[in-house]
Amino acid sequence: MFDALSDRLDSAWKKLRGQDKISQSNIQEALREVRRALLEADVNLQVVKDFITEVEAKAQGAEVISGVRPDQQFIKIVYDELLGVMGEENVPLAEATTAPTIVLMAGLQGTGKTTATAKLALHLRKINRSCMMVATDVYRPAAIDQLKTLGKQIEVPVFDMGSDANPVEIARQGVERAKAEGIDTVIIDTAGRLQIDQDMMGELARIKETVQPHEILLVVDAMTGQEAASLTRTFHEQIGITGAILTKMDGDSRGGAALSVRRISGQPIKFIGVGEKVEALQPFYPDRMASRILGMGDVLTLVEKA
Amino acid sequence: DKTRRNILNQLKSIVGQGPLNQAAVMEIEALLLQADVGVEATDFIIDALQQKLREEVLPPDAAIAYLKQIIRDMLDTPIQKSPKSAFAPEKDTLNIWLMTGVNGAGKTTTIGKLAHLSQKSGYKTLIGAADTFRAAAVEQVKVWGSRSGVEVVSNPGKNTDPAAVVFDAITAAKARNTELLLVDTAGRLQNKKNLMEELSKIRRIIDKKAPNAKVESLLVLDATLGQNGLRQAEVFSQAAQLSGVVLTKLDGTAKGGVALAVVKQLGLPIRFIGAGEGIEDLRPFSSYEFVEALLSG
């Protein structure tokens, strides 16, 4: 269904061949193909439009280097631009100067917050940072059970106050407990919420006010479509995120949501989730993501030549 | 996600009362793309509209009415093929509804809502908890069962074979003259060969153990999903012999446009929509409502 961008650009190049400059008129067809490829990868339409405008400006008048096919050179321009948006290298998790580091997880329903909470705790435990997880999802049936089960699996304590307590209060007391116990990092799992749900967004804002987290991670499903832009905008405006985790990257989605998240929040994607198991967390690498969105595993070798 | 304006007003402000022009068609195209309808299905719809506009000069409201008709027809085609008008379990016989889908789509919640609806409508209902993998998945579905007083068949062992749970659930359903057995399955991404094979096995057990049952195999799609939804429908269709789709999380601002592409490409009807996390937040699918929401910008 998805062809690599290089294949789809093939016909567009015929117009470029034999010309020594990439110009506004000879590039239009290629830009249209890039637009299509990005839309099929689920990059938000508005984000695509801005991106295309920038690529067009960059490509204008670029000399075609002798020995390099113009299509390869154009792909390099697209790829470099994408990489620029993605951020150059992976950014690690925040670490407070005085413990505990407080991490708040946020996102829509079912994106993978609870799983990512456990994955992150395991990751930190492995590098000898002690952890505590706080269960503030009092709404979803068995959400607390889920976190406790995961906590047992990875041998990380879970603070909970049952499902009748107030999430803000649970978060506050959880952090107090972690301080008292000299824990290095507290990760607060929260209930899934729609960005248009004002009560639930208000609750999240109050949790933030109360615990003053060092890191607020927006958990986004890599399969998300156009909505990625609007949800990122609202979470960022109302809560202020410091980074994101892109989950379910073990699937075969192209993950264009990553571009929307980056572009709209300006915050780095810090980790990706690559499976259901607690070990399945990896640092985010912008270059791999750029290749994936373009549908080109081989983009790196291609680009090296250009 | 620009300011949400009624599409008709939006178009009128572009073209006035005059005939729909290319700028207006581009607006419609943007609207469809932003609703996750996808490039291919959007091209199909826009081509159909353009075709009509070439034959006939249409003012905006007539053009929009035609556009809505095109999309409604796409959505209704698979339903018109089936003889029943309403989608419901058959009385006095065993119906089995298998819920499938990727991780976190809303399968278990939909089971909870369906159990409630079924119980309220007087069907003898049972739930099979065949997600034996995810942490606290059984506890979750049990909470849902208790909310409507529907029993849950589960296996307390860890990582037991989900097909075995389905087997037990069918045995229990037969013993109790159950009319609707709802089967919850673990979320799985369609590119995981072994997990899709596990799902095929569940489906085979159902066909073998309950050959006379009325089976509905439903794919749960999250409305926030992008184009991967198409791939999901293709692969799940193979593994579980899908007969329909449930579209969840329509209470958000996502339009679920990929479902339109799924209906068009695979001929699967949308049966229910989920519009909230509460037990009552499930509605039968209406192409009229879906199209109005899709084009509400």
Ligand SMILES: Nc1nc2c(ncn2[C@@H]2O[C@H](COP(=O)(O)OP(=O)(O)OP(=O)(O)O)[C@@H](O)[C@H]2O)c(=O)[nH]1
């Ligand atoms: N394949 C895969 N599945 C994942 C990944 N992350 C989470 N999941 C699965 O996605 C589903 C939802 O994960 P949860 O952690 O419960 O999501 P959540 O955001 O906490 O959900 P709510 O609390 O209901 O909003 C579960 O089936 C997880 O196993 C991932 O990286 N890959």
Ligand SMILES: Nc1nc2c(ncn2[C@@H]2O[C@H](COP(=O)(O)OP(=O)(O)OP(=O)(O)O)[C@@H](O)[C@H]2O)c(=O)[nH]1
């Ligand atoms: N807003 C909203 N949330 C929903 C809807 N349906 C389900 N959810 C939420 O989505 C999250 C995931 O729902 P589940 O029913 O656990 O999804 P699932 O497909 O069973 O997930 P796994 O078994 O982990 O694959 C939960 O937080 C639900 O409350 C809906 O229609 N609207």
Ligand SMILES: [Mg+2]
């Ligand atoms: Mg959760």
Ligand SMILES: [Mg+2]
């Ligand atoms: Mg489930």
